[in-house]
Amino acid sequence: MKPAFVAAAIPAMGILCLLNVPAALGVVLITEQYLAAILGVGVLAGLLARPHAGAWRWGDLALGLAALASWLWLAWSYEDWLLTAHIRTTDKWLPAIIAIAGTVEATRRLAGRALAILTLLFLAYGFLGWMAPGLFQGAYLKPARYLLYIYNDTNGIPGLVLNVGATQILGFIIFGATLNAVGGSEAMTRLALALMGHKRGGPAKVAILASSLFGTLSGSTVANVMSTGIVTIPMMKKSGFPPRYAGAIEAVASNGGQIAPPVMGATAFVIAEFLQVSYASVVIAALLPAVFYYYLLYRQVDRYAAYHGIEGEPRENLPKLGAALLAAWPLIAPIGVLIWFLFFLGYSPGKAALYSSAAALALYFVMSARKGLKLGVIWQILTAAGTTLVPVLLVCAVAGVVIGTINVTGLGFSLTMALGRIAELGGLMALLVATAALAVLLGVGMPTTGVYVIVSVLLAPALIRFGVTEMSAHMFIFYFGLLSMLTPPVAIASYAAASIAKSDMWETGLVGVKLAIMAYLLPFVFALNPALLMDGTWTEIAVSAATILTAGYLLAEVLASPRAFGGGVRRLGAGAAALAVGAITAIVPPASPIAIAIAVAGYPAAVLLMRLSGAPTPRSPSAQKEPVHE
Secondary structure, three states, X not given: OOHHHHHHHHHXXXXXXXXXXXXXXXXXXXXXXXXXXXXXXXXXXXXXXXXXXXXXXHHHHHHHHHHHHHHHHHHHHHHHHOOOXXXXXXXXXXXXXXXXXXXHHHHHHHHOHHHHHHHHHHHHHHHHHHHOOHHHOOOOOOHHHHHHHHHHOOOOOOOHHHHHHHHHHHHHHHHHHHHHHOOXXXXXXXXXXXXXXXXXXXXXXXXXXXXXXXXXXXXXHHHHHHHHHHHHHHXXXXXXXXXXXXXXXXXXXXXXXXXXXXXXXXXXXXXXXHHOOOHHHHHHHHHXXXXXXXXXXXXXXXXXXXXXXXXXXXXXXXXXXXXXXXXXXXXXXXXXXXXXXXXXXXXXXXXXXXXXXXXXXXXXHHHOHHHOOOOHXXXXXXXXXXXXXXXXXXXXXXXXXXXXXXXXXXXXXHHHHHHHHHHHHHHHHHHHHHHHHHHHHXXXXXXXXXXXXXXXXXXXXXXXXXOOOHHHHHHHHHHHHHHOOOXXXXXXXXXXXXXXXXXXXXXXXXXXXXXXXXXXXXXXXXXXXXXXXXXXXXXXXXXXXXXXXXXXXXXXXXXXXXXXXXXXXXXXXXXXXXXHHHXXXXXXXXXXXXXXXXXXXXXXXXXXXXXXOXXXXXXXXXXXXXXXXX
């Protein structure tokens, strides 16, 4: 049994479901039946994708088929079980054990040991939490009741998160696979080269643009790094960036793709479902933070290139903009179709993504008709989408274990109480710092969607209870969960980029933290000041944006400069003052007189401050070249 065939069945099942084909054929399916069936195929595909060697390979096949049969048994029996939920016989709980065991093992192999261990800990708490001491004592549940709650309840595995993964995220993964198959990744890189390649530090700016475009569709920071980084990192090294900087720039740019509208690595759909708001509301809220994330990264790269004399590529060596735009139509037109279906016609995200995929495929067939139809691209799309979907579905499934355990044992209330005590002792800022640290810690080694789902279920209620708005709380957790990809000692995105750049992993990770400093500040900004998420008056939003702009300018100048903290007491003082002012400026409340003053006069004051520190200003014709040392 070939894993590619099993994986390809997953997007095929999803397409049939999203297009309501079973209903058109007179077959009525309950949503949970579809979720159980597609997850069973996902578990089998996951076990076959990373098999043991030798005779143990047959054990993988046996476990995969048993898990598939157990999930299909749930799908077959689900309608009858709705009427007999109080009866917990062996024919129910035995398949539950096999199905959950196969899901956790497949998750361990494809999504990492950390997530599998976390899932096992929650399962253990579900069985034994009633024995925990004090605040964390959970409700007592009979083992059969807990197993069946996780196995077949809509608050367990076949619940909200798996539904989002098997519909909305599935549609966008098919969309991303389609764009990649018809040349979208190459078109993005060529367009980025045409737009940015000639500028100062051009290859790094190409990496920022290309990674931001591809990252919002890929749904995985590491996949983004490995896809675009193999092109952009060698370009950056060749132009003069040290390997550690080349790797860090790619890692930070790729990670930003997960927070950049309109798709946000598909996590935007989960946020919308959790908050019961429209998808457009999440996109609007995420817009300004994403702009400032890339603004600071772009400015740091630009100033670093200015200080070290790293020029862009000659225009004659780069693709022509007109030709690049023409070649990018297979990418641009489908995205236009997507926006039209999503925001103007109001289609569901998954269905809109499928129609956009069809548009991309049709355009590809029209443009390549003279060379003959290459129907093999359809199989390429199905296998690529299926391979990407398997870990996503598994992560969504084990997220259901976490959510179900929290709901049925009362653990969520206990965590809210524990974090509440932190807030009572140290105030809201202490609660935010504790939540940020826990989000980074819990996010280690997890895929993007899994990071957000698990951490938000655990920590968001405490933030909301102490005055943070719902959107701010969930975006705060989303950002810090994602920053686990860049935060040493387990900075997976930075380490993946370092492997391409052939640089020291620890140094690459530290540079990545410096380049992403705005991402560490922004969540505190919109937690204390929701105007940055478009939640406020237009004046508050404008003032908030202006203060962040000034802070970003100061931070970028200081962090990129090799001289702002050296060369005498005057420069040291000015550089340190700029760094402190930049950080404080970022979090001032939008209605305060200080914020209004910064909004009006902040940028000129920042330029003057940096002149005093000896740093070149934005109007300088060129920066002094300095040798770049690795």
